[in-house]
Amino acid sequence: MSLHPHAYVLAIHDLAATVDYFVEILGFAKDWNDEDRWQSVVRDGVRIDLGRCPDALPAAALGDHNYFGFFATDDVDGLHAQFVARGALVLRAPEDKPWGWREMPVATPEGHRMMFAQAIPAR
Template structure:
């Protein structure tokens, strides 16, 4: 690895409802709270994925961005098990797991504010 190589650290999302967004990531998507800065920031983590949620009450809603509201493409070893876990907790599943011609099995999920995440596994 060179000094200029990049490593994943965190996605940063503007959210209008910090408490509600944090609860969705923790209670529905299975993340854990990692750190927070008062009522302005909350970082959640699951595995090697961090999401930093920043309170921005006046920001444009992600649901107004349509397909541009996707922020992450996350790989897992078993997207069907993840689907079952999320569905049992009431996740907003946009598309159920399906095999794609590019060699991935994918599932799309969105947050209550409209941020979209793609979960995938190699097939």
């Protein structure tokens, strides 16, 4: 038996603004939706289901526990340039980490954080 990633699910307050951020700034595309309650967005093999939950604890209030995803890419520096040009909430420029990844944390306007990273080739 094996598991494969299908989707990350985020509780958000402002569905329209969050969808716009994922589509216009981070380069995702809209997929299925359920009127004003749910919107799924996709980019490459990553799917994020955004659910409007006006009474949920804000992600920004979770501190270090508001990371929800680690996304591998083959060009984190190119992705950084793309995100900066579009106005993404890039928390730090890509930097090499001792565990073998070049990482760039990015936030959403509501405070969810995700890590975009590129494996550092072995020397």
